[in-house]
Amino acid sequence: METAVTVKDVTQVYVTEERATLAVQGIDFAIARGEFVSLIGPSGCGKTTLLSIIAGLIRPTAGTVTVAGKIVNGPSTRVGYMLQQDYLFPWRTIEDNACMGLEISGDLTKEKKQGVLHLLEEMGLLGFKDYYPSQLSGGMRQRVALVRTLATEPELLLLDEPFSALDYQTKLQLEDLVVETLQAKQKTALLVTHDISEAIAMSDRIIVLDPNPGRIREEFLIPEEIRKSVPFEARELPGFHALFRMIWQEFGGHEA
Numbered sequence: 224m225e226t227a228v229t230v231k232d233v234t235q236v237y238v239t240e241e242r243a244t245l246a247v248q249g250i251d252f253a254i255a256r257g258e259f260v261s262l263i264g265p266s267g268c269g270k271t272t273l274l275s276i277i278a279g280l281i282r283p284t285a286g287t288v289t290v291a292g293k294i295v296n297g298p299s300t301r302v303g304y305m306l307q308q309d310y311l312f313p314w315r316t317i318e319d320n321a322c323m324g325l326e327i328s329g330d331l332t333k334e335k336k337q338g339v340l341h342l343l344e345e346m347g348l349l350g351f352k353d354y355y356p357s358q359l360s361g362g363m364r365q366r367v368a369l370v371r372t373l374a375t376e377p378e379l380l381l382l383d384e385p386f387s388a389l390d391y392q393t394k395l396q397l398e399d400l401v402v403e404t405l406q407a408k409q410k411t412a413l414l415v416t417h418d419i420s421e422a423i424a425m426s427d428r429i430i431v432l433d434p435n436p437g438r439i440r441e442e443f444l445i446p447e448e449i450r451k452s453v454p455f456e457a458r459e460l461p462g463f464h465a466l467f468r469m470i471w472q473e474f475g476g477h478e479a
């Protein structure tokens with residue numbers, strides 16, 4: 224299987240005037256092309272730190288990351304980032320917001336713009352292309368953020384709790400849409416979430432981190448019957464509940 228991402232012996236120490244914090248230590252994992260991996264673990268175990276390192280936003284104190292065989296040493300269009308907040312510009316239309324990533328990378332050709340319109344259509348947003356963000360619901364705005372992220376055709380999508388600000392029903396709908404879209408486009412994804420159900424329903428594999436310092440504690444491979452179902456239906460399978468209980472017990476029934 225082709226490797227899309229390698230994280231090799233990554234350690235991050237944050238140094239401030241008051242203290243040095245060992246945020247993550249000796250993190251090693253790889254993600255295959257087209258694989259969907261979730262990172263879960265207690266607050267402060269270094270999930271966002273790891274995503275920021277993989278995105279090239281911060282340089283690790285030690286270790287290396289590669290995406291599509293190239294060492295990450297700064298932000299690049301090979302990596303797309305989707306966050307809890309949509310960060311749409313209120314004064315730009317939906318179409319113009321969706322084109323932002325391409326505009327910033329100086330890549331907004333006629334064909335690429337056509338691609339954005341196609342993505343908006345796939346997300347059921349084409350009829351809203353001339354609207355402004357304030358005229359859309361939270362779920363629709365997150366779909367625009369997804370279009371903006373996919374428009375630059377990244378090799379890897381980093382998803383940092385992109386559904387946590389949405390109501391439960393919208394969150395379930397968006398989970399299905401994201402999984403179906405990423406599978407159809409054979410995209411590689413790394414999701415950070417506090418929601419164990421979301422991680423099981425969406426992923427091929429879950430990496431559990433321990434805090435102080437952040438280290439890999441355990442990995443769970445998601446059984447095929449769950450992987451083959453869309454997240455909403457996966458939640459109904461008996462194997463889903465067994466896995467949920469197992470991971471829940473790993474956390475001692477505490478917050479993930």
Ligand SMILES: Nc1ncnc2c1ncn2[C@@H]1O[C@H](COP(=O)(O)OP(=O)(O)OP(=O)(O)O)[C@@H](O)[C@H]1O
Nearest residue numbers: 237238239244246265266267268269270271272273
């Ligand atoms: N810029 C920074 N400067 C100093 N310390 C930091 C910085 N960013 C994170 N940390 C520390 O590094 C550790 C890991 O933080 P990080 O935000 O990566 O964890 P997390 O697992 O994403 O947390 P949460 O689930 O609460 O979002 C924490 O102890 C945090 O206080």
